[in-house]
Amino acid sequence: AQSVTQPDIHITVSEGASLELRCNYSYGATPYLFWYVQSPGQGLQLLLKYFSGDTLVQGIKGFEAEFKRSQSSFNLRKPSVHWSDAAEYFCAVYRRGSQGNLIFGKGTKLSVKP
């Protein structure tokens, strides 16, 4: 069965520091992978996506993610975190044949220290 694991429930980083949020997936074929961000009380905004091709994908707000098939991972990175990046981050894998149903991880809450 397809699944997504985000091992870190809560991460705190200092403003200006680098960030890496981990995501591992379980899927039988080449996955379509996504990272979404959710601010408190808001919906989800797409940060970036991977379908095929270059395994390092660039997203909005300076985020990037790298697809590593051998590790079944799709970690999200940002070289320098801003206070406005504090939010909940969700990794998701697409369940093909499901008309667009995404399987989400449980999320990682990012806090940013001044």
Add this chain to the structure above:
Amino acid sequence: GAVVSQHPSRVICKSGTSVKIECRSLDFQATTMFWYRQFPKKSLMLMATSNEGSKATYEQGVEKDKFLINHASLTLSTLTVTSAHPEDSSFYICSASLDRGVTGELFFGEGSRLTVL
């Protein structure tokens, strides 16, 4: 482009009443929309898939008679929580696909916070 809007963003109702939440795709046609429920500090749980002009497909464990979904047009899906109870209090989020689900990329509404007293 690809904007999805939900209304209302917050609603408070008394136990036993029904509440309707609307989900609109503002600048594209969405033959398929999805309704998710999000519990505090939890991930998103898919409740149902809403198909324009046909019955919704519900996930296992989701009560069809409790959560009525109607997708009457290509830009509007509604979720009605019938005879709401405090345990129905939650954050409900809808999403829509721009490409009929080919890639799985979804666009999400702002969410609706339901509080049942």
